[in-house]
Amino acid sequence: MIFYATPLSSYSAKVRIALCVKGVDFEERLPPNGYRSVEYRALVPMGTLPAIEVDGWVLSESEVINEYLEQCYPAPAMLPLDPALRARVRFLSRFHDLYLEPRVRALFPLVKAPQRAQEQVAALRGDILSRLQQLDEWAQPQPYLLTTDISLADCGPLVTLPLALSVLAACGQPIELPCGLQAWQDNASRHPGVQRALSGWRTATQAWLQT
Ligand SMILES: N[C@@H](CCC(=O)N[C@@H](CS)C(=O)NCC(=O)O)C(=O)O
Incomplete structure (x- = not known):
């Protein structure tokens, strides 16, 4: 499996967590000439990161990729069997992608000159x-967001919550996580698959914020 990703990409990190937790054998590649390039769009028509290629067949959209991984690599399971719990896991993933992560992403252009954009930063905060x-x-950490073992619901927030803390701190308007989420993050970040998936992403994020 080829995994198109960059070290800094949040949605790539989200999928990398599922790949590493499941122990999938994959080859990570940078998008040729960047993700906006003609060359990358020839491979991945959406032009977004991440994407996977399996036997010449390409799939993008992080949640769709994670669901595909779940079906192809069912152990360890990252979706519970119970229909209601499974739906709640999917709800949290959707909530992350549609309502939480985009507000954090909206801070990215403000990091360079936060003093000129204090009101925008405050509104996003x-x-x-x-x-x-x-x-x-909505979360019921046990110790993962909804489940006893790591699920697909944990993947996005494991990237976006630390990112929100770092970016808001870099913008001069830090926040603290609610206690339950801080405890969840401390625990879930110690999962060996998560550590492996996020070590390069952490380094790239720190480098980006420092420059
Ligand atoms: N809904 C997409 C969002 C992916 C996304 O926005 N990825 C960023 C990198 S983290 C990207 O490719 N941005 C380039 C663009 O949107 O043109 C997914 O879940 O995969």
């Missing part, structure tokens, strides 16, 4: 805090 509050209310 408020949005992020209220989404984190919702996540904290």
